[in-house]
Amino acid sequence: MEGKSRLAERILDQVADAVVYTDCSGAIIRWNRASATLFGYSPEEALGQSLDLIIPEHLRASHWGGFNAAVTRGALKLQGRPTLTRAAHKSGRKLYVELTFAIVKSDNEKVLGSVAMARDVTERVERERAGRDQPPVPL
Known part of the structure; x- marks a missing residue:
């Protein structure tokens, strides 16, 4: 059987959600495969x-305060x-996460740091917003 730390690494690299671990200063220490896919x-x-x-400029002050x-x-x-x-992709595209x-x-x-798990919900949010912009369908 594999060692526990190797197994933990495999799990982190194979989950579908992005997992980002930072130290107390906010420096990225762990970035799994899904993080690379999500953020580019x-x-x-x-x-x-x-x-x-990955934080859009207009959200940075509130993010760092929290x-x-x-x-x-x-x-x-x-x-x-x-x-x-919101989050920012390497390409500059804005995401909803x-x-x-x-x-x-x-x-x-x-306290050693913080971990965030993220998933892209851009399509869902845009679909919901588009639906709200549609006039009601007459009965």
Whole structure:
């Protein structure tokens, strides 16, 4: 049987959702295959970079305020509930992503960083918005 850490790496690389782990400064430490597919950056391009890589400029101030507060408190306001937000693809295309976050702690409760799981929901959101723009169908 494979070692636990190797198995964990295989799981992370084979899940369909993007998994992005950052240290407490917001530097990207883990970037799985789905992250590369979703955001367009290879691991070599993303690792060590700031999360600003995928955060649209107009959302950065609010993101960093929430990120820093969560890392300082060691807790999230969202408590694992999914949230819809915008993200940026390497090509410049804007995405809608559904994210869940967690604070990662050591055995002695020291905050090590944060992890986000993301999935692309751009098609769904655009379809819903297009449907709202349509006039009601007469009966």
